[in-house]
Every structure is written in structure tokens, then in C-alpha cells.
Amino acid sequence: MPESLLEQESAAQSDSPTPSSEAATEIDPQRLPLPEETQPLRIVWDYAIVLAAVHLIALYAFVPWFFTWSGLILAIAGHFLFGMFGITIGYHRLLTHRGFTCPKWLEHSLALLGICNLQDSPARWVAIHRMHHQHSDNQPDPHSPWVNFLWGHVGWVVCRHRDLDKTSHYERYVRDLLRDPFYLKLERRRGWFLVYIGHALLIMLAGAIFGYFASGGRSDEAVRYAASWGVWAVAVRTVFVLHGTWSVNSIAHLFGYRNYETRDHSTNNWLVALISHGEGWHNNHHAEPRSAAHGHRWWEYDMSWAIIRFWEKIGLVDNVVRPKIMQK
Numbered sequence: 001m002p003e004s005l006l007e008q009e010s011a012a013q014s015d016s017p018t019p020s021s022e023a024a025t026e027i028d029p030q031r032l033p034l035p036e037e038t039q040p041l042r043i044v045w046d047y048a049i050v051l052a053a054v055h056l057i058a059l060y061a062f063v064p065w066f067f068t069w070s071g072l073i074l075a076i077a078g079h080f081l082f083g084m085f086g087i088t089i090g091y092h093r094l095l096t097h098r099g100f101t102c103p104k105w106l107e108h109s110l111a112l113l114g115i116c117n118l119q120d121s122p123a124r125w126v127a128i129h130r131m132h133h134q135h136s137d138n139q140p141d142p143h144s145p146w147v148n149f150l151w152g153h154v155g156w157v158v159c160r161h162r163d164l165d166k167t168s169h170y171e172r173y174v175r176d177l178l179r180d181p182f183y184l185k186l187e188r189r190r191g192w193f194l195v196y197i198g199h200a201l202l203i204m205l206a207g208a209i210f211g212y213f214a215s216g217g218r219s220d221e222a223v224r225y226a227a228s229w230g231v232w233a234v235a236v237r238t239v240f241v242l243h244g245t246w247s248v249n250s251i252a253h254l255f256g257y258r259n260y261e262t263r264d265h266s267t268n269n270w271l272v273a274l275i276s277h278g279e280g281w282h283n284n285h286h287a288e289p290r291s292a293a294h295g296h297r298w299w300e301y302d303m304s305w306a307i308i309r310f311w312e313k314i315g316l317v318d319n320v321v322r323p324k325i326m327q328k
């Protein structure tokens with residue numbers, strides 16, 4: 001993370017959060033306007049079309065021909081493998097907030113898993129999220145639901161934000177990441193999107209091979225399994241992970257309780273925490289952004305933290321940042 005941002009973040013950590021078990025917060029009823037940099041609103045059509053397509057493909061889950069038990073099991077497994085390891089642990093706690101350090105091979109593997117969720121390149125995701133922490137629920141937060149729920153959930157994803165296309169923006173927010181040629185390559189010619197398409201094709205190919213042998217050599221079953229794994233293990237899983245992440249931005253800035261009086265409207269929401277592997281303890285996270293643990297109280301279960309702690313125990317990761325409440 002750029003040093004200036006790290007300084008701002010640690011300043012925010014030292015002065016803002018004060019524990020409040022009352023969970024009562026004065027929420028400013030005043031709505032935010034859309035970020036100025038999005039005016040006049042322009043749809044990013046290529047991204048909007050791809051997102052619409054993956055949602056439409058996911059709807060084939062309601063057609064029985066596409067259902068296979070292996071497809072369903074892989075969708076659930078993929079929710080953990082790509083969603084938790086890729087987005088929650090990789091993109092968010094490691095790349096954005098540097099909540100722990102690890103070998104480069106692990107960092108790059110987690111980033112690749114993150115890409116397989118159709119949530120943009122690591123550098124762009126990190127830049128947007130660091131900007132969100134700096135301006136949460138104020139201008140120019142790119143995705144505050146205090147504009148309106150739909151904007152905070154998905155509207156911001158498909159509308160052009162002029163700042164996010166500027167080189168100076170990347171210089172400011174993700175200089176650390178772009179020093180690594182690995183992340184730079186993923187930015188060029190939409191390399192990250194090719195990774196997403198490649199992983200989808202690989203899963204479908206594996207489905208075809210599995211179906212062929214499982215049915216004793218029937219090619220029609222090979223086709224059905226390829227389609228089933230494409231629908232379930234790729235599209236349904238991608239859509240589920242997308243809405244899990246988007247819910248952190250929308251629901252967990254509107255509904256839930258607060259342990260800390262942060263400067264934003266972030267909340268802790270158990271439902272969001274459940275579907276996003278611990279990310280729903282979002283008020284805790286805004287209070288201490290660098291902490292690799294988002295659950296601060298005993299009932300705030302955080303599966304991603306359990307994994308990071310296990311990795312720390314076996315010596316795979318180091319310099320794990322803990323919240324103040326765990327340091328006492």
C-alpha cells in the first residue's frame with residue numbers, strides 16, 4: 001500500500017473507533033449524490049453485457065437437464081476456493097490491506113483465484129476498495145449505498161467512473177501492486193478477463209471428460225456434464241460470489257449493528273458474514289482496516305480468519321495484523 005495511504009489508515013485506526021456495545025448510531029438521513037466523476041452517467045457496456053450474460057447462464061440452473069450432483073458440489077466448493085481464498089483472503093485482506101505477508105507464489109495464486117470471480121483485475125479491485133476506505137459514505141466513495149441501494153450494490157459496477165480510468169489514480173492507490181510485473185500483465189489487454197474465460201473453459205472440459213467416463217463412454221453425457229459444470233460450477237458460483245461481495249458494499253453499510261463509532265455507516269451483518277466468509281463484520285473492518293481478523297467478538301465467526309490463523313500456525317504466512325481487542 002502506498003505509504004501516504006498507510007499513514008492515513010493508521011491515523012484513522014488510532015483516533016476513530018471507540019467500542020460501543022449499545023450499537024446505537026446517529027445515521028445521517030441525508031442521502032449522498034452520485035459521485036461527481038460518474039456524471040453524466042455512462043454505462044460500461046462490455047462489462048454490463050458480460051455480467052448480464054453470466055446471470056442469464058446461471059438461470060439455466062432451473063432447467064433440470066443442466067443439473068448434476070457433481071456440478072452442485074463443485075459450485076459449493078468453488079464458492080470457498082474462488083470466493084473465500086480469491087476475493088476475501090486474496091484481493092481483500094492480503095492485497096488491499098496487507099493484513100499478513102506470505103510467499104509470492106501464494107500471493108499470486110490467491111490473486112489468480114480472485115480473478116476467477118469476474119470482479120475485475122486485482123489492481124483495479126484494490127484501487128477501488130482503498131478509495132472506498134478513504135472516503136467511505138462520503139464523496140467520492142465509488143459505491144456508497146447512501147446514494148441508493150441499487151447503486152451501492154451493482155450500479156457503480158456498470159457505470160463509468162472517470163477517476164478509475166486515470167493513470168494518476170493507479171499511481172496513487174496501487175503503486176505497490178503495479179511494481180510487480182505479474183499484476184501489470186493482468187492489466188494489459190484485459191489479461192485478467194482471459195484468465196476468467198480460460199478457467200471457465202477448463203472447468204467445462206473437465207466436466208466433459210468426467211461425464212464421458214462416468215457414463216461409460218457416452219458422448220451425449222459428456223456434452224451434458226460440460227454444460228452442467230459450466231452452469232453450476234462457473235455461472236451459478238460466479239453470481240453467488242458476486243452478490244456476496246456486492247452485499248458487503250450495500251447491505252453492510254445499511255443494515256446491522258455497530259461495535260465501533262466509525263466515520264461511515266458500516267455495520268456488522270451476520271447474513272452477509274455467512275455468505276461472504278466473514279466479510280460481513282464490516283463495521284469491525286472499517287474500525288481496524290488492516291486487521292486480518294474481521295470478527296472481533298466470540299460469536300462473530302470469521303472463516304477467512306480461521307484459515308489465516310491456521311496458515312500462521314504452520315508458518316505459511318507471517319506479520320499477521322490483529323485487532324486491538326485480540327492484542328489485550
Ligand SMILES: [Zn+2]
Pocket residue numbers: 132136248249253266282286
Ligand atoms: Zn465498506
Ligand SMILES: [Zn+2]
Pocket residue numbers: 092096097129133285289
Ligand atoms: Zn477493506
